[in-house]
Amino acid sequence: xxxxxxxxxxxxPTGWAVETTLFRALAVLRxxxxxxxxxxxxxxxxxxxxxxxxxxxxxxxxxxTAFATWAYDEPRRRHAPLLVADLLIAVVLIGMTVVTQSDExxxxxxxxxxxxxxxxxxxWGVHWGWVGGLVAAAAVSAADIAxxxxxxxxxxxxxxxLMIGGPLLGYASQLLKEMSAARDRAERQAxxxxxRARLARAVHDGVLQVLSLVQRRGRELGGEAAELGRLxxxxxxxxxxxxxxQDPPGPDAAATDVTVDxxxxxxxxxxxxxxxxxxxxxxxxxxxxxxxVASVVRACLDNVARHVGPDAPAWVLLEDLGDSLVVTVRxxxxxxxxxxxxxxxxxxxxxxxxSICGRVADLGGTADLVTSPGQGxxxxxxxxx
Numbered sequence: 001x002x003x004x005x006x007x008x009x010x011x012x013p014t015g016w017a018v019e020t021t022l023f024r025a026l027a028v029l030r031x032x033x034x035x036x037x038x039x040x041x042x043x044x045x046x047x048x049x050x051x052x053x054x055x056x057x058x059x060x061x062x063x064x065t066a067f068a069t070w071a072y073d074e075p076r077r078r079h080a081p082l083l084v085a086d087l088l089i090a091v092v093l094i095g096m097t098v099v100t101q102s103d104e105x106x107x108x109x110x111x112x113x114x115x116x117x118x119x120x121x122x123x124w125g126v127h128w129g130w131v132g133g134l135v136a137a138a139a140v141s142a143a144d145i146a147x148x149x150x151x152x153x154x155x156x157x158x159x160x161x162l163m164i165g166g167p168l169l170g171y172a173s174q175l176l177k178e179m180s181a182a183r184d185r186a187e188r189q190a191x192x193x194x195x196r197a198r199l200a201r202a203v204h205d206g207v208l209q210v211l212s213l214v215q216r217r218g219r220e221l222g223g224e225a226a227e228l229g230r231l232x233x234x235x236x237x238x239x240x241x242x243x244x245x246q247d248p249p250g251p252d253a254a255a256t257d258v259t260v261d262x263x264x265x266x267x268x269x270x271x272x273x274x275x276x277x278x279x280x281x282x283x284x285x286x287x288x289x290x291x292x293v294a295s296v297v298r299a300c301l302d303n304v305a306r307h308v309g310p311d312a313p314a315w316v317l318l319e320d321l322g323d324s325l326v327v328t329v330r331x332x333x334x335x336x337x338x339x340x341x342x343x344x345x346x347x348x349x350x351x352x353x354x355s356i357c358g359r360v361a362d363l364g365g366t367a368d369l370v371t372s373p374g375q376g377x378x379x380x381x382x383x384x385x
Contacts, residue, residue, distance in 0.1 A: 014184050015177040016075045022126045022173060023078070027069040030119045034065045037114040047105055054100040057093055057112055064089055065116075072123065083124055087136055090117040094143040103149060110158075111144060121162055125170030133166030211236040258287045262325070265294045266318055274301060276316040283320050285385075292359050293327065293383065296367075299355035300329040300379050308333030323385055330378040336371045 038058055041048075048054050068086060071077045090113065097112040111117075117140050125133025141159045148155060211232045218229015262285045263278035270276040285293070297316055304314045308331055317328040356379065360367040365383035 014180045018173070018177045018180050019078065019126055020073065020075065022176075023072040023123070026119060026122055026126065027072065029122070030065045030069060030116075033115045033119060034061055037061060037112075037116040040110055040114045041112065044101075044105060044109055047102060048100055049102055050100050053096070054112065057096050057100065060089070061093065061113060061116055065119075068119075068123075078127065083120075083127060083132075086120045086123060087139055090120045090140055091143045093117070094140070095147060098147050111147070118162065118165070121166040122169050125166045125168075126173045128170065129174045130167040130170035133168070133170035134163070137162040137166035208236055208239060211239070259284045260287045260290045262290045262293055263318055265290055266297060266316060266327070269294070269297060269301060269316065273311055274314050274316060276318075278318045279320050281320075283318065283325065285325075289363060292363055293325075293381075296356055296359050296381060297327060297329055299359075304329075304331045304333065304377075325383045325385065327381040327383070328378060329381075330376065332376040335373045335375050335377055336369070337373055 038061075041054055041058060045051060045054075064086075068082075071082050093113040094111045094117065100112055101109065121133060121136040121140055124136035128135075141162055144155065144159060145151065214232035215229045215236060218225045218227070218232065221229075261282040263281075263283045267276050267278055301314055301316075304312055312331055312333055314329065314331045317326075317330075319326040319328075357367050360381055360383070363383055365381060368380045368382075369377070370380065371377040
């Protein structure tokens with residue numbers, strides 16, 4: 001349960017932040033209605049049939065108010081058992097009105113917890129939206145009606161307010177979560193666009209100019225230099241296309257309706273040295289997501305060619321597990337010594353950290369490296385569907 005809640009909090013931090021703010025406001029309301037409920041019972045104390053039982057119920061209300069304030073403040077405690085217990089305590093306290101009050105008081109006065117029960121209705125609305133608010137309001141209202149010998153206009157008015165207030169706050173809570181999430185997405189996209197523009201200027205003023213120069217001088221010199229110039233030209237075109245693309249991959253882009261077959265994309269990476277094994281049926285993914293997965297595999301294969309040798313064999317395996325995908329890239333090279341990746345990062349060589357691990361993290365997956373000197377290197381990349 002805790003791990004699922006942690007995963008949900010990581011996936012939707014904005015929604016949890018909105019809930020936390022609302023529950024803190026609700027904690028103040030709980031205290032106010034608790035004081036009001038105690039005051040109402042003190043006013044009618046002389047007419048109570050069982051004052052000691054009433055005092056015990058009021059103590060339970062106070063204790064639960066303190067506990068609920070603490071419990072609702074932490075997202076990992078904010079799950080179904082807490083909300084159900086909150087509702088059950090409210091219903092039981094309403095039922096205790098029959099035990100503590102006379103028939104005359106039942107007809108003309110409020111229940112034992114009075115307006116204190118509205119807190120649980122609002123809590124259900126905050127957490128489960130308008131449906132939760134409606135369910136909790138219906139349960140509390142049914143308990144109130146069940147103990148009445150006769151419904152008065154005041155009773156009906158209170159029930160109406162509950163049935164309206166719970167769903168209304170739940171709907172408002174849902175809107176706040178959606179608006180906050182949309183604002184955060186817009187801020188992230190704006191920041192990403194600004195950073196991409198800044199990098200584009202830096203790349204254009206430096207790297208692209210150098211690549212263009214190498215391409216031109218390579219053609220002039222001929223021979224092996226011409227091949228270098230050709231490669232520089234290819235990289236210049238690819239880099240220009242990258243910096244001109246203003247829609248970086250992200251959760252919204254990955255949710256596009258345009259899908260491609262990842263198995264086919266990976267199969268195209270096969271060569272005389274690279275063996276690619278994919279399922280017999282298509283493995284469809286959103287186009288942007290599939291492109292990023294293929295780029296991760298390509299980065300792994302580039303490392304094999306660069307560090308093991310251009311003729312070193314490598315194997316790529318794609319497994320479709322239904323709710324997740326596993327891509328394995330393996331070679332039989334000398335392996336990576338301990339600490340080499342950290343040393344490369346300190347030297348500014350961020351191929352593994354950014355091209356592989358960074359891309360996989362952006363896709364919501366994990367990249368596990370298995371290597372040891374003389375035993376080759378294996379990347380196991382696990383991605384959610």
